[in-house]
Every structure is written in structure tokens, then in C-alpha cells.
Amino acid sequence: MIVDTSGRIANDIYMLGPPGVPIFFLDGSFPVIFDAGFSFLGNKYAKDIRNVLGDRKPAHLFLTHAHYDHCGSASVLKSHFPGLKVTASEKSKEILSRPNAIKLMRTLSIEAERFAAKGGKKRPLAKPFEPVDIDQTLKEGDVFELDKGLSIQVLETPGHTRDHLSYYIPEKKILIAGEAAGIPDNSGYIVADCLVGYDMYVSSVEKLAGLDIETLCLGHDFVYTGEDAGNYIKQAVDSCGKFLQLVKTCLEEEQGHMENIMKRIKQIEYDSKQGVKQSESAYMINLEARLKAVQSYLNKNIN
Numbered sequence: 001m002i003v004d005t006s007g008r009i010a011n012d013i014y015m016l017g018p019p020g021v022p023i024f025f026l027d028g029s030f031p032v033i034f035d036a037g038f039s040f041l042g043n044k045y046a047k048d049i050r051n052v053l054g055d056r057k058p059a060h061l062f063l064t065h066a067h068y069d070h071c072g073s074a075s076v077l078k079s080h081f082p083g084l085k086v087t088a089s090e091k092s093k094e095i096l097s098r099p100n101a102i103k104l105m106r107t108l109s110i111e112a113e114r115f116a117a118k119g120g121k122k123r124p125l126a127k128p129f130e131p132v133d134i135d136q137t138l139k140e141g142d143v144f145e146l147d148k149g150l151s152i153q154v155l156e157t158p159g160h161t162r163d164h165l166s167y168y169i170p171e172k173k174i175l176i177a178g179e180a181a182g183i184p185d186n187s188g189y190i191v192a193d194c195l196v197g198y199d200m201y202v203s204s205v206e207k208l209a210g211l212d213i214e215t216l217c218l219g220h221d222f223v224y225t226g227e228d229a230g231n232y233i234k235q236a237v238d239s240c241g242k243f244l245q246l247v248k249t250c251l252e253e254e255q256g257h258m259e260n261i262m263k264r265i266k267q268i269e270y271d272s273k274q275g276v277k278q279s280e281s282a283y284m285i286n287l288e289a290r291l292k293a294v295q296s297y298l299n300k301n302i303n
Contacts, residue, residue, distance in 0.1 A: 159201025
């Protein structure tokens with residue numbers, strides 16, 4: 001099954017907030033949150049969590065990576081739930097201490113709020129991006145025990161970013177993949193989101209493909225369950241090769257003219273996409289990074 005609406009999915013896992021920029025929530029004796037979406041949606045996420053928990057409080061917030069649309073409301077959630085422990089990679093902790101990174105995330109967060117308001121929806125309550133202190137850092141192979149017979153396995157999955165972590169809950173066969181396994185759209189096209197390294201990204205997708213998954217929670221728009229979860233991961237692996245070939249073809253036909261190449265790929269991935277999508281400027285920043293990552297890979301692997 002492919003889920004594109006907020007609410008309970010299965011096995012005590014919930015998608016909360018707008019599906020385009022969701023957070024995930026695992027209920028239990030020690031409730032936990034995965035990712036923190038946009039800063040201006042922080043109050044919405046907190047309200048949705050309270051609708052599930054009542055008077056109980058979440059214990060931990062696990063961040064996949066330090067991008068403004070995944071860690072944005074961490075400080076807001078911490079203010080709503082005093083005692084909430086925020087966990088992430090050591091690299092994420094370092095990024096969230098950089099003044100230039102914080103400045104960029106504030107700028108992109110404001111742009112995202114304005115973009116959301118232009119969609120004809122009621123303007124969300126503004127919450128400026130504020131960095132959050134990381135209480136605990138995690139790395140590959142760490143196992144976080146939530147309760148007897150319930151654990152979170154930590155997987156380092158770089159490629160989208162260098163700091164990216166994915167979280168696997170083996171007892172429930174749930175994978176919180178963030179953006180390590182690409183971003184699908186309504187047509188089934190999967191964006192191979194290799195911002196910092198094509199080979200790293202492919203290795204991470206292949207690592208996730210080796211897991212036994214019944215519920216796959218992605219960074220944006222969709223959750224896949226049952227056979228659809230496994231099928232999606234296989235398609236995500238295939239999407240890496242398809243994007244590599246697309247870039248190679250464009251490089252050859254456009255004789256390396258980057259502006260023309262970006263225009264061609266944007267037509268395929270962005271202009272033709274229906275429904276809610278990220279702002280054009282954010283997409284173009286990411287596209288340029290992806291192209292550079294693939295070019296670097298091709299330059300290293302020329303026979």
C-alpha cells in the first residue's frame with residue numbers, strides 16, 4: 001500500500017503534519033519522533049503529537065540530517081515537550097553549530113513559508129528557524145533500546161548529505177529512510193537525491209535494499225507498506241543508474257553546457273510534476289549539486 005495522507009500507518013507508527021513535509025512518530029512506552037520538518041510548522045506537529053499522546057510526552061527526537069526541512073522545528077518541539085532529547089549524527093551536530101549554515105537555513109525556511117502561503121492555503125503561524133542543541137550523537141552500528149524487545153538500529157547513509165542517518169526498527173520492520181532512498185513523485189519517478197556524492201548515495205540505497213522492510217517512511221510525500229515497500233527500494237536502486245545515464249546523455253548532447261542541462265532535467269523532474277512541490281529555487285540548488293556529484297563520479301571513472 002502507498003500512503004499519502006497523515007495519520008496512523010501501522011505498527012504504532014504515524015505520519016504527522018503535511019505529508020509533503022512530515023514527521024514520523026512511534027508510539028509506545030517511550031514514544032519517539034523522527035525528523036522535525038519545517039520550523040513554521042512546529043506548532044502543527046506538536047498539536048498532532050498531543051492528539052496521539054494525550055498527556056504523555058515523547059522521549060526522544062531522532063534527526064536524519066541537518067537540512068532545514070528535516071530539523072526545522074526541533075527547537076519548537078523541544079519547547080513544547082521539555083525534557084525531549086534530540087539525537088543525530090556527530091556531523092549534524094557540527095553543522096548546527098555553524099553560523100553560515102544557520103543563516104542559510106533561516107533564509108530557506110522563510111522562503112518555504114512564503115511558498116506555502118502562495119498555495120492558496122491559510123498562512124501558517126510563523127516560527128523562525130532556530131538551531132537546536134544535540135543531546136546525543138549516534139553512528140553506524142549503534143542500537144538504541146526503546147523498550148524490552150523494541151530497538152532502533154542506526155545506519156549511516158551518506159550521499160544525499162554527509163551527515164545522513166537512517167533508522168531501522170527490526171522488531172516492527174520499519175525503516176525511517178529520510179532522503180537516503182530518493183524522493184518519488186505521483187508518477188512514480190524517483191529523484192536520485194545524491195547531493196554530495198553519487199557513489200556514496202548508491203551504496204546507501206543498496207544498504208537499505210538489504211533490509212527486511214514492511215513499512216518504509218520517506219522524507220517527503222509517501223509511506224510504502226507491504227510489498228510496495230520492497231518494490232520501492234528496488235526501484236530506488238534502479239533510479240540511480242537511470243539518473244546517471246540521463247546526465248551522461250545531456251552532457252554529451254549539450255556539450256557540457258550546464259545551463260541547458262539543468263533546463264532539460266528540470267523539465268523532466270520539476271516542471272512536469274503535479275501537485276505540491278518544493279520551491280523552484282530550492283530545487284535548482286539541489287539539482288546543481290546533484291549534477292556536480294554525478295560529474296565528479298564520471299570524471300573519476302572514465303576509462
